[in-house]
Every structure is written in structure tokens, then in C-alpha cells.
Amino acid sequence: NAGxxxxxxxxxxxxxxxxxxxxxxxxxxxxxxWYRQDPGMGLRLIYYSASEGTTDKGEVxxxxxxxxxxxxxxxxxxxxxxxxxxSVYFCASSEAAGAAGYTFxxxxxxxxx
Amino acid sequence: xxxxxxxxxxxxxQEGESSSLNCSYTVSxxxxxxWYRQDPGKGPEFLFTLxxxxxxxxxxxxxxxxxxxxSFLHITAPKPxxxxxYLCAVLNSGGYQKVTFGTGTKLQVIP
Numbered sequence: 001n002a003g004x005x006x007x008x009x010x011x012x013x014x015x016x017x018x019x020x021x022x023x024x025x026x027x028x029x030x031x032x033x034w035y036r037q038d039p040g041m042g043l044r045l046i047y048y049s050a051s052e053g054t055t056d057k058g059e060v061x062x063x064x065x066x067x068x069x070x071x072x073x074x075x076x077x078x079x080x081x082x083x084x085x086x087s088v089y090f091c092a093s094s095e096a097a098g099a100a101g102y103t104f105x106x107x108x109x110x111x112x113x
Numbered sequence: 114x115x116x117x118x119x120x121x122x123x124x125x126x127q128e129g130e131s132s133s134l135n136c137s138y139t140v141s142x143x144x145x146x147x148w149y150r151q152d153p154g155k156g157p158e159f160l161f162t163l164x165x166x167x168x169x170x171x172x173x174x175x176x177x178x179x180x181x182x183x184s185f186l187h188i189t190a191p192k193p194x195x196x197x198x199y200l201c202a203v204l205n206s207g208g209y210q211k212v213t214f215g216t217g218t219k220l221q222v223i224p
Contacts, residue, residue: 004156040216041216042117042200042213042214042216042217043157043200043202043214044214045211045212058211059211090156090157092156100145100147100162101147101159101162102147102157102159102212103159104156104157104158106154106155106156107154107155107156
């Protein structure tokens with residue numbers, strides 16, 4: 001099915017380990033986003049890419065880096081994981097930045113111990 | 114700073130019992146207000162975008178309305194399959210493409 005694909009679905013890391021969350025969309029969307037969702041906090045924007053070749057910080061970028069590999073793929077890297085990064089991570093895409101409605105992936109549930 | 118407050122936090126309805134969910138917002142120039150549905154263990158699913166006060170959108174048993182300060186998601190004669198968390202979000206008109214999400218209303222519809 002067309003949409004946003006995230007891998008992995010679940011991950012457990014030890015404090016200090018690194019990992020990359022992968023995201024790919026097949027809808028030819030220009031803009032892509034990484035959010036984290038924590039209980040009682042709502043979805044918070046980590047980084048976004050308005051178009052291929054550009055990336056910008058969101059609300060909570062500390063401890064993360066991103067790469068817009070091509071129009072389809074947008075990855076999120078945790079260089080040195082911390083327990084505070086335990087969360088559910090969602091990738092999303094839209095036709096253009098601020099366009100009506102995002103398409104979200106199914107999420108990555110990350111636990112840092 | 115943009116703010117979105119959703120109420121109630123949780124709502125339990127009998128099948129067929131209509132009700133409304135509220136989304137109050139403060140934003141520096143509203144560019145769009147979005148409603149999403151989120152099922153457990155899944156990503157949010159886009160429902161509606163509203164752009165200006167007075168606008169309404171409908172989809173099956175759901176109807177979203179917008180005023181200058183709040184939006185309502187009306188659910189008419191709900192069914193158990195309408196059980197989900199409903200999220201509201203706003204996009205401001207500034208150059209920073211930031212969508213602010215509320216924390217959601219968890220709806221349970223009992224047969």
C-alpha cells in the first residue's frame with residue numbers, strides 16, 4: 001500500500017548507543033517530518049525537511065540528527081541515546097510544507113535503558 | 114507561543130449517543146486547523162483541514178466546525194469502530210513550518 005514506511009517498529013538501546021530510524025514515502029511528497037510522541041505531551045516536531053536538500057530544526061532537535069537522502073527517504077539518527085529519548089517516533093510527509101494534512105507512518109517504539 | 118487544548122481528555126459514549134469534542138487554540142495567525150484520528154499502536158490518520166471561521170467539513174458520522182477560537186468535532190450516532198484518540202493541530206502563518214498538536218481526546222464507544 002502507498003504511504004510512509006518506517007523501520008524498525010521496535011528497538012531497545014542501551015544508554016550511549018547509536019541508531020538510525022529509517023523512513024521512506026512513495027507518494028512523491030516534497031516535505032517530510034520527524035515527530036516524537038510522549039504521554040501527555042502531544043506530538044512534538046524534531047526535524048523537518050521542506051524539500052529535497054533542505055533540513056531544519058523543529059521544537060525538540062537536541063540529541064538528534066537527520067539526513068534527507070533523496071526525495072523519498074528521510075532518516076533520523078540518535079548519536080548517543082539517553083533514557084529521555086524513550087518515546088514513539090513518527091515520520092510524516094506532505095505535498096508541501098504546511099500543506100493540508102500529513103501522512104504518518106506507523107511509528108517506531110524506542111526504549112533506552 | 115501557539116497552544117492547542119483539547120477537551121475532554123477521555124469520553125465514553127454508548128453506541129448511538131451523539132457528542133462533541135472540543136479543540137481550543139491560540140495561534141499567531143491561523144493558516145489551518147487539522148483533525149486526525151489515531152488508533153492504538155498506529156500513526157495519526159488525517160481527517161479534515163479547516164481554514165477559516167465558519168467552515169465545516171463532514172465525513173460519515175464526523176463533522177468538524179471552526180470558530181476564531183475553537184473547533185468542534187461532532188460525532189453523530191457513533192459506532193464502536195469510531196473508538197480512537199482524536200487529535201487536533203494548528204499551523205500558524207509564520208515562516209516556520211510548525212504544526213502544534215493537542216494531546217487528544219480518547220473516545221470509547223460502547224456497544
